[in-house]
Amino acid sequence: MSKFKEKVFEIVRRVPEGKVVSYGQVALMAGIPRAAIQVGWVLHISDESDKLPWWRVINNAGRISTTCLEHTAQNQKEKLEKEGVKVTKNLKIDIEKYRFRPNPKFLQNLSLEDEYIFKLMEKYGI
Template sequence: MTPFTENVVEIIRSIPEGKVATYGQIARLAGSPRAARQVVRALHSMSKKYRLPWHRVINAKGQIALQDDESYNEQRLSLEAEGVEIGLSGVIDLEKYQWRPE
């Protein structure tokens, strides 16, 4: 695993319940601001193995990026179970729910 990927895994593990982070935010925190797509790849390939709270990662528009209905609904239900409100248009209020590490 590359140092960047190790950082990504640790950052995702750090997102607290009831908060979300964006792919780009995680890439910046991991030291590579333009590597949002690598964050997507890491999440896809490592979520189960490392038991990552993958459902807390969303896109920069505040939306669930998953396209297939089953995964979208799983992510939505997981977030709502943690108290994250998702608007009628499917948008999460980043001002309210975005994780901001110290």
């Protein structure tokens, strides 16, 4: 398994209940700032959907964007609402309200370079 996948798993696995992250945010925390679409790919091919809270990952526009037949958008909506995250009928979410902002220690465990930590602070106010 590639480093990239491992990082994505590590990060998504630690997103707490009732919180969400964007694909781009996960990509940045994985050390590859513009690989947001690959994050979606990792979640898509993952067969560990029971261990991985994939439904807490949405796009930066605050929208559910899965097209996966086994993990539908409606399915994701239900899981999120069960955790207290409000999702409109148009599958939109107030992402800034629920966004997961990891503490410095979390980022240290990922051995993330300062450059990326700075970008996270700049973009998401971590």
